[in-house]
Amino acid sequence: MANRTDPLAKNIRGTNPQNLVEKIVRTKIYQHTFWKEQCFGLTAETLVDKAMELDHVGGTFGGNRKPTPFLCLILKMLQIQPEKDIVVEFIKNDDYKYVRILGAFYLRLTGTDADVYRYLEPLYNDYRKVRQKLSDGKFSLTHVDEVIEELLTKDYSCDIAMPRLKKRWTLEQNGLLEARKSVLEDDFEEEEEKEEIEGVAADGSEDEKDYSRKSPERERDRDRDRRRDSHRHRDRDYDMDRDYERDYDRERGRGGRDRDRERDYRDRDRERERGRDRERDRRDRARRRSRSRSRSRDRKRHESDDVRDREEPKRKKEKKEKIREDGTNHPDPEIAEANKLRLSLGLKPLK
Secondary structure: OOOOOOOOOOOEOOEOHHHHOOHHHHHHHHHOHHHHHOOOOOOOOOHHHHHHOOOOEEOEEOOOOEEOHHHHHHHHHHHHOOOHHHHHHHHHOOOOHHHHHHHHHHHHHHOOHHHHHHHHHHHHHOOOEEEEEOOOOOEEEEEHHHHHHHHHHOOEEOOEEOOOOOOHHHHHHOOOOOOOOOOOHHHHHHHHHHHHHHHHHHHHHHHHHHHHHOOHHHHHHHHHHHHHHHHHHHHHHHHHHHHHHHHHHHHHHHHHHHHHHHHHHHHHHHHHHHHHHHHHHHHHHHHHHHHHHHHHHHHHHHHHHHHHHHHHHHHHHHHHHHHHHHOOOOOOHHHHHHHHHHHHHOOOOOO
C-alpha cells in the first residue's frame, strides 16, 4: 500500500508516473530505510519540510547502490503527483537551493517541453554551490547552473533516464516558445554602444589630423618622387634580367658535354647494378632448388626407415608364433625332445 501511486494521479507519457524511474532503482528505493521511515505518509504540504532538510543531490552510490534521500523524494513526488503550482513554487524558491533543484528535476521528468525550457532556463543565472554524491560514495562540488545544464542536455541524471526533449529552435518555429533572452543582453548592448561611440570619435579625430597634414604641393612632390623611383627600379630590374640570361646561356653551352658524360656514367652504373641483381637472383633460385631436393631425399629416407621399423616387430612376432606352433620350445624338456622327433616324422606336436 505504501508503494502504490495515488489513485487520483494522472498517467505521464502514457504510463504510471513511478515507471519513469527504472525498476531496479525503484526497488532499491522501496527497500531503503529513508523511504520506509521518512517518506511514509508524506503529502504535498509535508514534503516541503523534508525537501528543506536535504544537504546534497545524487542518485545511487556504494557497492550495493543505495539511493540518496534526494532520489527517494523524487520518487515520492512521482507517487503523490503534486500540483504544477507547487512545483513552480519549488523552482522559484531562492532560499533553499536543494528545494529548487528538486522541483526542477521533477518538472524535467513530468513537464511539457515548453514548460521545461520556460522554467528551467532562468536557473542558469543561479551560481550557488551544491554538494553532489558520486557513485563511489564521495562528495564533489558543483553548481546549480551545472545541474540545470545536465538536466537539459544529458540523457541520464542521478541514475534516472531523462525523457526525450525537443530542440528549442523547433518550439520557437512552432510558436510554442519565445526566443531566449539572456539576462546579460542589456549589458552587452550598452558595451557595444560605448564602443561604437568611441570608434566614431576616434575616426573623426584621425580624419582632421590627416586633412591638416596634407597640402597640394606636398602631394604633387610625393607623386613625382614615386614615379621617378618606379622608373629607376624598372630599368635596374631589366638590366639584371638581361645579365642573368647571358650568363645562363654561356654556362649551358659549356656544361652540355659534362652533363652528357655524367649521364653515360649513370647509365653504365645502372646496367652494372642490374647485372649483379640478376646474378644474385639466379644464385638464390639454385640454392632454394638444392634445398628442396635435399629435403625430399631426407623425407623419403625417413619414410623407408619408418616402414622398416613397423615391419620388424611383425616379422619377429610371426617367427615366435611359428616356433610356438611347433612345440619345440615347450617348458618340459622331455616334451620338447618328443616334439622335435614328431616334427621330423611329420606328426603333430604334443601339448
